[in-house]
Amino acid sequence: MLISKINPELEDMKVSFEHEKLVVFESELMQTTCTLIIGGRHMLLVDPNWLPSEVEKIAQRVATLQGDRSLYLYFTHSDYDHIIAYERFRDQAQVIVSQALLSNPEWHQQLEEIRQFYDQYYLSPPWPVSYPQKADLIISEPTEQHEIAGDIYHFYQAPGHNRDGLIAFHEATGTLITGDYLCGVEFPFIYYSVLAYQKTLALLGRLLNDLSVRTLVAGHGAVTQDRQEMQARWQASQWYLDALMAYGRGEAAFPETELWEKYPDFQHIQKKYHQANLALAKLELEGG
Numbered sequence: 580m581l582i583s584k585i586n587p588e589l590e591d592m593k594v595s596f597e598h599e600k601l602v603v604f605e606s607e608l609m610q611t612t613c614t615l616i617i618g619g620r621h622m623l624l625v626d627p628n629w630l631p632s633e634v635e636k637i638a639q640r641v642a643t644l645q646g647d648r649s650l651y652l653y654f655t656h657s658d659y660d661h662i663i664a665y666e667r668f669r670d671q672a673q674v675i676v677s678q679a680l681l682s683n684p685e686w687h688q689q690l691e692e693i694r695q696f697y698d699q700y701y702l703s704p705p706w707p708v709s710y711p712q713k714a715d716l717i718i719s720e721p722t723e724q725h726e727i728a729g730d731i732y733h734f735y736q737a738p739g740h741n742r743d744g745l746i747a748f749h750e751a752t753g754t755l756i757t758g759d760y761l762c763g764v765e766f767p768f769i770y771y772s773v774l775a776y777q778k779t780l781a782l783l784g785r786l787l788n789d790l791s792v793r794t795l796v797a798g799h800g801a802v803t804q805d806r807q808e809m810q811a812r813w814q815a816s817q818w819y820l821d822a823l824m825a826y827g828r829g830e831a832a833f834p835e836t837e838l839w840e841k842y843p844d845f846q847h848i849q850k851k852y853h854q855a856n857l858a859l860a861k862l863e864l865e866g867g
């Protein structure tokens with residue numbers, strides 16, 4: 580069932596998925612998603628992002644739908660585009676993050692990236708630029724299950740893309756929130772570790788098989804409810820990892836032509852990420 584748009588001013592923030600219990604916003608920048616789960620007694624807001632005007636639209640929607648629900652703010656990982664609006668919501672929300680995010684030794688670098696972003700586009704920072712230094716629920720075990728206002732959430736540590744990723748599954752809606760894994764719009768971007776990424780991808784393969792995933796929300800690009808599409812994204816990621824590891828170990832050249840056939844969009848920027856992946860694979864796997 581689609582819920583009606585209550586406030587016409589909200590029309591200009593792209594909503595890529597909308598259901599009475601789940602709304603996914605999509606920024607115009609890098610198709611970055613922001614998920615809002617609407618439970619009976621709580622709301623979970625995930626990675627509100629990018630432009631100040633977009634974040635304000637998200638905040639308006641939260642205010643419209645909140646009623647007496649308690650608000651939780653959850654970050655999938657500490658990349659600056661995902662934590663950019665922390666300060667906007669911190670006073671009204673309980674924060675959920677991984678222990679690894681709190682202890683990220685390079686946290687100040689993420690703040691520097693946020694400052695550079697605002698500066699580059701002549702945007703005045705709408706709030707102080709800050710990093711989550713504490714949280715109300717800290718996930719430190721490989722897997723944890725928590726009841727939040729009557730709803731069950733599963734959390735899974737997911738290092739690889741960066742060092743502090745966390746995947747969440749909301750049982751009641753069957754929503755799997757993967758952070759920057761299984762994005763339809765991009766191959767794996769690996770800033771932390773190829774081998775850790777491979778382990779997380781294997782975990783995701785098990786989760787897709789074992790959980791009743793009805794909706795997959797990745798950090799960038801389209802939401803999908805199609806099981807075949809979920810599997811296809813997983814297989815494409817595994818194809819990339821296999822090729823990257825073979826390259827890193829010096830066993831084969833990377834199949835560039837095939838890569839750009841599979842991921843034809845945004846090549847100018849994505850080529851840079853691919854080059855960085857190749858360099859990391861050499862560093863991590865050569866001689867190993």
Ligand SMILES: [Zn+2]
Pocket residue numbers: 658660661759798799
């Ligand atoms: Zn991202």
